[in-house]
Amino acid sequence: MINGHGDDAYRYTAIHANFSSNVYHRVNHDGLNRYLAGCLPCIRSYPEPEPYALAAELARLHGVSPEEVCVTNGATEAIYLIAQAFRGSHSAVWIPTFSEYADACRLHGHRVEGISSLEKLTGNEGIFWLCNPNNPTGQTWDAATLRRLIAAYPRKLFVIDQSYALFTEKEVLSVAETVKLPNVLLLHSMTKCYAVPGLRLGAVTGSRELLSRIRACRMPWSVNALAVEAGHYLLQHPEEYRMDIQALLTERKRVTDALEAFGVEVLPTDTHYFLARLQKGTAAQLKEFLATRHGLLIRDASNFEGLDARYFRIAIQTEEENNLLIEGIHEWIQNS
Numbered sequence: 001m002i003n004g005h006g007d008d009a010y011r012y013t014a015i016h017a018n019f020s021s022n023v024y025h026r027v028n029h030d031g032l033n034r035y036l037a038g039c040l041p042c043i044r045s046y047p048e049p050e051p052y053a054l055a056a057e058l059a060r061l062h063g064v065s066p067e068e069v070c071v072t073n074g075a076t077e078a079i080y081l082i083a084q085a086f087r088g089s090h091s092a093v094w095i096p097t098f099s100e101y102a103d104a105c106r107l108h109g110h111r112v113e114g115i116s117s118l119e120k121l122t123g124n125e126g127i128f129w130l131c132n133p134n135n136p137t138g139q140t141w142d143a144a145t146l147r148r149l150i151a152a153y154p155r156k157l158f159v160i161d162q163s164y165a166l167f168t169e170k171e172v173l174s175v176a177e178t179v180k181l182p183n184v185l186l187l188h189s190m191t192k193c194y195a196v197p198g199l200r201l202g203a204v205t206g207s208r209e210l211l212s213r214i215r216a217c218r219m220p221w222s223v224n225a226l227a228v229e230a231g232h233y234l235l236q237h238p239e240e241y242r243m244d245i246q247a248l249l250t251e252r253k254r255v256t257d258a259l260e261a262f263g264v265e266v267l268p269t270d271t272h273y274f275l276a277r278l279q280k281g282t283a284a285q286l287k288e289f290l291a292t293r294h295g296l297l298i299r300d301a302s303n304f305e306g307l308d309a310r311y312f313r314i315a316i317q318t319e320e321e322n323n324l325l326i327e328g329i330h331e332w333i334q335n336s
Contacts, residue, residue, distance in 0.1 A: 009297055016295035017321040019314045022135060022164060022273045024248065026318050027195045031240055035233045042225040049220035054231045058203055061235065062175035067208045069175075070215060071231070073222045075163050075189040075202035076100055082127075082159055082185060082204070083108040084217045089157075090126035096136060096304040098161065101129040114305050124155040131161040133168050136301050136313045138269030143171040150184055157210075163189035163202070167271040169245060175205045182207055185214075194234045194241050199227045248272045252316045258326045262333055273315040275301060281336045283312035286329065294328040296321075 009015040018025060051071040059066040072078040083091075083104035091105040095114040105112045105127075115121060121128060128149075133140040150158055165172045165188075178184040185206040191197040201223065204214065234241065249272060256266040256274060265277040278286065283300040290296040299313040316322060 012291045012295075012297070014295045015291065015297045017317055017324060018297045019317060019321075019325060020297045020299040021197065022167075022271075022313075022315045023192055023195050023197055024167075024243065024272060024315065024317065025195055027241060029195075031237060032196075032230060032233055036226060036230060039226060039229040042229060045225070047221055047223065047225040047228050050215070050218070051223050051228050051231070054223075054228055054235075055203070057232065057235050058205075062205070064175055064179050064205065065208070068179040068211060069203055069205050070211050070218075071201070071203045071223055071228075072218075073202070073224075073227075074191060074200035075161060075187045075204075077200075077218075077222060078187050078202055078204035078214075079159075079161075080104045080107070081214050081217050083110065085214045086110075086127060086157065090123070092121055092126065092128050094128075094130040094134070096301075096306040097129075097131045098135045099304070101131075101159070101161075102305070105129075116306065118149070121149075121153070124153050127157045127159055128153070129159045129161075131163070132172060133164045133170075133271045135161075135164065136273070136275045136299070136304055136307075136311075137267055138164075138168075138271035138273050138275065139267075140168045140170040140172065140270040143173060146173060150181060154183060156183060158184045159187065160184065161187040163187060163192050164271055164273075166193040166243065167245065167248070167273070169249070170270050179205060179207055182209065185210055190231060190234060193243070196230065196234075199230050201227050201231050245272075248316060251319060251322065255314070255316060255322050255326060259329065262330055264329070264333075273313060275307075275311060275313050278310040278312070278333075281332075282309040284309065285336070286312060286332055289332045290325070290328045294324065296325050296328055298325075 055069040055071045056066040059069045079100050087108040091110040092113050092115050093101050102112045188203045190201040252272050267275045287300045301311040301313045302309045
């Protein structure tokens with residue numbers, strides 16, 4: 001990554017609506033807040049060295065064994081653990097995508113290759129990293145295509161980040177089917193679907209053999225006690241976090257139609273977030289204008305490998321906030 005990630009509201013004094021991270025922020029955390037307030041005494045003791053109880057809950061949810069689930073400090077810890085466990089591998093990374101796959105691999109001595117065509121997926125060794133749905137494009141791989149690839153390359157490890165799986169109506173691979181395969185790891189994020197990115201809570205699922213290799217690299221107590229307690233609460237109160245995905249996708253189409261009407265190029269997406277490109281000017285200029293003049297934060301996507309200075313990303317929020325964003329972008333285009 002060429003300098004950082006999104007969700008950099010800390011750089012500004014008054015951000016009123018945040019479109020820059022792929023999180024739908026408008027959820028009610030009152031129940032979680034009350035629960036965590038009552039859990040504060042837990043910080044006086046060490047948590048489990050590894051969150052075994054939370055892993056067991058996730059395993060029951062997916063119908064697999066606890067040994068096939070490893071809870072991590074966000075999906076990002078899982079990425080770095082995998083890169084460490086397979087140190088020195090050849091890693092192919094589908095681009096444009098989240099930077100941490102390549103960053104983690106380089107840190108652990110991998111030979112990293114960014115690819116955007118399956119014709120470049122050669123050999124039967126190494127690792128293939130892909131995000132599904134992809135960040136920043138929102139495009140979702142066809143599940144049947146992934147199954148064929150996994151079968152065609154039995155000695156290649158497929159690391160598939162499904163952090164945004166709940167934000168698409170397209171089929172993604174299930175935990176139950178992939179734990180039976182010797183060459184697939186799925187990454188999961190609780191921070192996205194429950195809108196708690198500050199907690200850093202995720203998981204990696206896969207066969208016992210693969211997870212045993214990954215566990216050998218992890219440090220103890222990487223997931224703090226309050227995050228573990230939050231995980232228990234979130235899994236036990238799904239009714240508080242049900243999203244109307246169809247409504248979110250309908251609203252996304254309304255916004256993209258509006259942006260296209262005044263000349264913004266919008267790339268195809270299967271999720272509530274999308275990648276767009278300006279005809280003139282730069283995403284950095286648009287971002288600064290929206291943040292300082294309107295208190296609206298978007299993601300300058302120019303630092304994703306393979307994208308230029310005109311690309312930006314938006315994650316849909318409420319109708320009222322989206323209208324403010326449409327008006328702000330339209331104002332900037334008219335005056336630029």
